Amino acid sequence: MEPLLRIEDLQVNFHTTQGVAQAVCGVNYHIDPGEVLGVVGESGSGKSVTALAVLGLVPHPGRIAGGRIRYRERDLLNLPAKELRKVRGDRISMIFQEPMISLNPAFTIENQLTEALRTHRSISKQEARNRAVEMLAMVDIPDPAKRIRDYPHHLSGGMRQRVMIAEALLLDPDVLLADEPTTALDVTVQASVLDLMRRLNERIGTAIMLITHNLGVVAESAKRVVVMYCGRVVEQGAVGEIFGNAAHPYTRGLLKSIPRPGGSELYEMKGIVPSILELPQGCPFHPRCPQAMPRCVREQPPWRELAAEHHALCWLYE
Amino acid sequence: MLKYILKRIIYLIPTIGMVAVMVFLLIHMIPGDPALVMLGNDATPQDVEALRDALGLNQPLYQQFFLWVGRVLTGDFGVSIHSKVPVLTSIADRFPVTLSLTTLALVFSLIVSIPSGVLAAVKHNTKSDYMFMLGTILGVSVPGFWLGLLCLLVFSVQLGWFPSTGFVAIWENFWEGLRYLLLPAVTLGLFMAAVVARMVRSSMLEVLRLEYVTHARAKGLSEWKVINKHALKNAFAPALTTIGIQYGMLLGGAVITETVFSLPGLGKYLVVAINMRDYPVVQGCILFIALVYVLINLVVDLLYGFFDPRIEYK
Numbered sequence: 001m002e003p004l005l006r007i008e009d010l011q012v013n014f015h016t017t018q019g020v021a022q023a024v025c026g027v028n029y030h031i032d033p034g035e036v037l038g039v040v041g042e043s044g045s046g047k048s049v050t051a052l053a054v055l056g057l058v059p060h061p062g063r064i065a066g067g068r069i070r071y072r073e074r075d076l077l078n079l080p081a082k083e084l085r086k087v088r089g090d091r092i093s094m095i096f097q098e099p100m101i102s103l104n105p106a107f108t109i110e111n112q113l114t115e116a117l118r119t120h121r122s123i124s125k126q127e128a129r130n131r132a133v134e135m136l137a138m139v140d141i142p143d144p145a146k147r148i149r150d151y152p153h154h155l156s157g158g159m160r161q162r163v164m165i166a167e168a169l170l171l172d173p174d175v176l177l178a179d180e181p182t183t184a185l186d187v188t189v190q191a192s193v194l195d196l197m198r199r200l201n202e203r204i205g206t207a208i209m210l211i212t213h214n215l216g217v218v219a220e221s222a223k224r225v226v227v228m229y230c231g232r233v234v235e236q237g238a239v240g241e242i243f244g245n246a247a248h249p250y251t252r253g254l255l256k257s258i259p260r261p262g263g264s265e266l267y268e269m270k271g272i273v274p275s276i277l278e279l280p281q282g283c284p285f286h287p288r289c290p291q292a293m294p295r296c297v298r299e300q301p302p303w304r305e306l307a308a309e310h311h312a313l314c315w316l317y318e
Numbered sequence: 319m320l321k322y323i324l325k326r327i328i329y330l331i332p333t334i335g336m337v338a339v340m341v342f343l344l345i346h347m348i349p350g351d352p353a354l355v356m357l358g359n360d361a362t363p364q365d366v367e368a369l370r371d372a373l374g375l376n377q378p379l380y381q382q383f384f385l386w387v388g389r390v391l392t393g394d395f396g397v398s399i400h401s402k403v404p405v406l407t408s409i410a411d412r413f414p415v416t417l418s419l420t421t422l423a424l425v426f427s428l429i430v431s432i433p434s435g436v437l438a439a440v441k442h443n444t445k446s447d448y449m450f451m452l453g454t455i456l457g458v459s460v461p462g463f464w465l466g467l468l469c470l471l472v473f474s475v476q477l478g479w480f481p482s483t484g485f486v487a488i489w490e491n492f493w494e495g496l497r498y499l500l501l502p503a504v505t506l507g508l509f510m511a512a513v514v515a516r517m518v519r520s521s522m523l524e525v526l527r528l529e530y531v532t533h534a535r536a537k538g539l540s541e542w543k544v545i546n547k548h549a550l551k552n553a554f555a556p557a558l559t560t561i562g563i564q565y566g567m568l569l570g571g572a573v574i575t576e577t578v579f580s581l582p583g584l585g586k587y588l589v590v591a592i593n594m595r596d597y598p599v600v601q602g603c604i605l606f607i608a609l610v611y612v613l614i615n616l617v618v619d620l621l622y623g624f625f626d627p628r629i630e631y632k
Contacts, residue, residue: 055536059527081541089538096529104530105628106551116537151627167537 003030003070004207005054005092005175010067012049012058012231014276021276023049023062025231031175031207036198038222038239039211040254042273046231047211048097051177053077055094056084071175090120093168097180099160103152109136110148113167120171135166139196158189165197172204179211194221215258219243224309227251230284231276237310247312249289283315291316322631326616330609337608338390338601342383345592345600351375352399352595373399386601395605396598398591405602408587413606415583418488419575420568422499423507428561430511432550435518435557440545442523450519457512462571466505466578473501485581502579506571510564517560521553528552555625562618566611 012024024046031037039047052058054069054076069076071092076084096102104112113135114128123131129148136144139162152160161181168176178197182190198221201208210222218225218239225242227235227250235248246252256267271288274280280287286296295315304317353369354361370376374385389396395405438450474482480501488495525531526549534548535541573585580586584603591599623629 052532057532057535059532085538085540087538088536094533094536096533098529101529102533104534104548104552106626107548115539119538119540119543153628164533 001032004033004072005209006030006068006070007050007054008068008070010050010053010069011065012046012053012062013065015061015063016277018277022279023231023276024053026067027228027231027233029226029233029236031209033174034201034205034207035224036201036208036210036222038218038225039209039228040213040215040218040225041228042213044230044273044276045228047228048179049231050228051094051179051209051211054177055088055092056081086120089116089168089173090171091173092175092177093171093173094177094179095161095164095168095181098184099157099164100184102164103160105152107151108148109150109152109155109163113148113163113170116167117170131170132166135170136163138169138200139163139166140192141166158185158193161185161189161193162196165193165200169200169204169206173206176206176208177211178208180213181210182217183212183214190217197221215243215254227254230274230279232284232313234285234314235310235312237307241307241310245307245310247306247310247317248285248314249291249316250285251312253288253290283313319631323616323620326619330612330616333612334605334609338387338605339383341601341604341608342386345595345597346379346382350595352597355594356400386598390602390605395602398596398599400591400594400596400599405598408599409584409602409606412582412584412587414489415485415487415581416569416572416576416585418495419499419502419506419581419583420565420572422488422496422503423510423568423571424561424565425507426503427507427511427514427564430507431513431515432518432554432557435515436522436545436550436553438515438519439522439526439553450515454512454516457508457515460508462505462509463574463578465508466502466575469501469505470579483580498581502575502581505578506568506575509571510561510568513564514557514560517557518553521556522549525549525553551625555622558618558621558625562615565614565618569607569611 007027007029010024010027011022014021014023027046027050029037029039039050041047049058049062053064056076056079058064064077067077071087076087079087103109110129110132113132114125117123117128117131118125133144133148136148141147141159141162147155152163155163165181181197182193185193194217197208197210200206210218212218222239225237225239226233227242227248229250235242235246235251242251243255246255253267253269257269259266269288274284274287280297282298283289283292283296283301286292289296293315299315301313301315302318303311303313305311306317351366351370353366353373353375357365357369374382377385386396393406395409397404398408434450434453438447441447470482474480481498484498486494486498488499526545531544531549534544539548572583573588575581576583576585577589584607588600588603590596591603620631623631
């Protein structure tokens with residue numbers, strides 16, 4: 001199957017006063033039509049920046065320094081601004097981490113929902129409104145015809161995230177980039193929003209790139225997993241492979257850090273994520289790696305295939 | 319909302335009361351005697367004393383004050399000591415001139431400040447932004463009376479584009495009236511334009527970094543819509559505060575501008591009245607201007623709700 005979206009050797013640099021920070025450093029991964037791909041990593045691992053790069057929205061002072069983002073035979077990075085806008089929100093949409101600040105406080109839900117519709121399709125105001133109400137019902141917002149007239153501050157965080165999801169899926173996009181969609185929500189609400197996304201994925205067939213630092217979220221929802229560390233993909237594979245047969249010491253560390261009922265003492269990965277301004281030589285994970293070898297300090301690790309569609313970026317598999 | 323407006327109007331009473339006391343005390347504190355001004359330097363002390371008695375200026379100050387307040391409360395602002403014309407009639411004659419001047423100055427400053435402030439924020443840290451900052455510093459620091467004189471000299475006297483004296487009311491002949499008002503309005507509005515433009519720029523810079531702006535872009539909206547719909551509406555609320563406060567500066571600045579351009583407005587009337595120590599006129603005019611200012615700020619406060627729906631009026 002031809003992948004829907006393919007990120008190839010993506011490089012994003014942030015030009016700061018303290019120097020150039022490589023936020024994304026040669027990232028490769030793809031997403032297939034209709035699948036849920038989990039992208040996991042700690043804060044600063046470059047997972048959000050990668051998603052923003054797909055839509056050409058890397059914030060200042062970030063700059064895309066190289067690579068390609070292929071979507072339906074086109075390279076999104078070389079698309080004229082006008083063409084890229086046609087993709088944004090229509091074919092590829094995005095939802096953000098903080099529903100409290102992602103909706104514009106100065107406009108009603110109706111205004112914000114119909115705006116996306118009317119930007120990409122030539123439909124009447126009434127039609128757009130009907131479609132928006134329908135979509136709000138689909139994301140389980142009670143009394144949508146009334147709620148649509150509310151301003152964002154009238155809604156709770158969970159409700160707002162549902163509105164965001166409704167908006168993102170209004171135009172039946174091919175891909176939904178979900179950047180930590182549940183992180184800011186209460187645990188109980190998290191589960192229902194995740195469940196909603198899963199149902200919509202099955203029903204509408206939109207592929208979802210689920211960006212999260214929570215492996216539990218990935219285990220429940222994703223088919224494949226990409227693990228990122230310091231702007232690099234360090235491991236990638238089917239969800240069963242990653243959880244049952246993790247290869248990279250970083251992934252193993254993450255998995256051991258998940259609390260389990262009745263489990264032994266929680267594992268704590270030593271050290272902290274290094275600043276991307278001062279990345280260590282060789283493998284960026286070596287100062288924290290329990291299995292580090294002299295080679296890891298000197299040389300960048302290779303990308304190795306361990307099983308079908310299971311890869312890791314590590315010297316252990318040389 | 320209605321309750322809020324009512325409450326605000328009740329709050330006006332102490333504000334206006336304070337203004338009344340201040341105006342009354344200040345004008346009586348400054349040296350100068352209206353009777354002497356009226357009679358000229360050759361008048362005998364007996365004549366001056368007689369006139370002072372006739373004008374009620376020999377009563378104790380507090381008595382004069384309460385007499386005046388009592389009359390003002392019944393809508394009687396008194397008559398001019400000098401011309402004997404009722405103060406309210408004079409205000410009604412002259413205020414439309416000042417209102418048209420300040421309104422035009424306001425419109426000019428908004429037309430200049432909002433687009434330039436937005437543009438400077440969008441082009442943050444580029445040459446255009448630096449030029450903008452330089453321009454606003456000039457706009458803030460150039461004194462109004464000097465700029466007015468310069469404009470008169472260049473555009474009226476040298477180039478002959480605008481009339482240098484006389485006045486045609488804008489409500490009688492719009493285009494001709496505009497010719498008379500344009501230079502004064504630009505002179506008066508420049509300071510406000512600079513201040514508001516800086517405010518628009520800084521609050522746009524703040525808003526443009528926010529997540530909902532990225533979200534608006536991610537929807538596929540044009541940059542025009544992202545900036546002028548999503549960002550500007552939010553960035554405008556802080557600018558609105560500045561506009562409300564600056565409107566007071568416009569009313570104050572009108573005093574100078576009207577004098578420089580010899581416009582028959584309230585400001586010029588006030589200057590003449592101060593020189594004549596025409597107490598009822600000075601008191602009446604300032605009280606009236608204060609009232610206009612507080613009412614404008616009430617309107618500004620009500621407008622907040624439009625730009626930021628989270629504001630509730632209780």
